Amino acid sequence: MVEASKEWAPGVSNRIYRKGDRGGYVWELQRRLQFIGYYAGKIDGQFGSQTDRATRDFQYRFALKVDGRVGPKTKLKLWKATRGMKLGAKAPAKRRKPALTEVKPMRKVPEHTKGLSKEDIRMIAQAVYAEARGERYVGQVAVAAVILNRLESEKFPNSPSAIIFQPLAFEAVADGQIWLQPNQRSKKAVYDAINGWDPSGGALYYFNPDTATSDWIWGRPQIKRIGKHIFTK
Structure with missing residues (x-):
């Protein structure tokens, strides 16, 4: 999964992952989301409904634009949150809540208005x-x-x-x-x-x-x- 890791390095790529995609970079996305407790589905490299939901949940928690599209901002947040993760390792069997040690979780998600008055x-x-x-x-x-x-x-x-x-x-x-x-x-x-x-x-x-x-x-x-x-x- 070397290519996927390079893809995820901050500032390296502006590529956007989205529902329907598949490949090593999606595999890594699933592993990172699984590691911090947002994804419980199969690690199969296919950006399906469960991966989309997990991505949106992560974006919601960190006050990112909630669109299920994994662009530079979402990748950077997730990379920081999982910086110490080894891709070959499984997530801890018992984790009380997502251990987001590199990025402090927000206590309250701000009320975005998406331009609505x-x-x-x-x-x-x-x-x-x-x-x-x-x-x-x-x-x-x-x-x-x-x-x-x-x-x-x-x-x-x-x-x-x-x-x-x-x-x-x-x-x-x-x-x-x-x-x-x-x-x-x-x-x-x-x-x-x-x-x-x-x-x-x-x-x-x-x-x-x-x-x-x-x-x-x-x-x-x-x-x-x-x-x-x-x-x-």
Whole structure:
């Protein structure tokens, strides 16, 4: 794995690793993430879903851009965190928490806004509260993530308000609950989604199977169910 190690040396390469890649450098990425407790999957040199999730968790913890792309900044942080690691050695069998001795872990992840205004965030929080206030917290984050996923998709309008008030997009708009005052839990769910947590698995839609009558929404490829909502592509 000499080539992979050179690739990881600080300042040597600007190459970006991402989901779908494979090779020695991905093998090393998995080993480094495993060594500090973020990756529990198979060390196979394939940048799949588990490697992507572990990378995003690491980025989240260190206030990096949470995009699953391993560029120079992420590589440098991870290299420092695993500087004493021997690639041929296994991670310790019992590790209480990631031993990030070279880089001091952050006690609190800052609330990044990704360029969203306070009004944008408040509007998303209103939608989360109106649509999912009776759901578990993970379900509320998932609803926020759907709105953010739409924001990044070319299929939808380019602002949170335009997405939320798009005709027939959200039931809470139709019945007026969108104007309810969101609580702090809803606002926190929005910030968690902004910081990269997407329990929906990249969904663009969701619906309640107990009340949905649209053949179109039932025909969307389903990703998962969280609480009363089914999340779809």
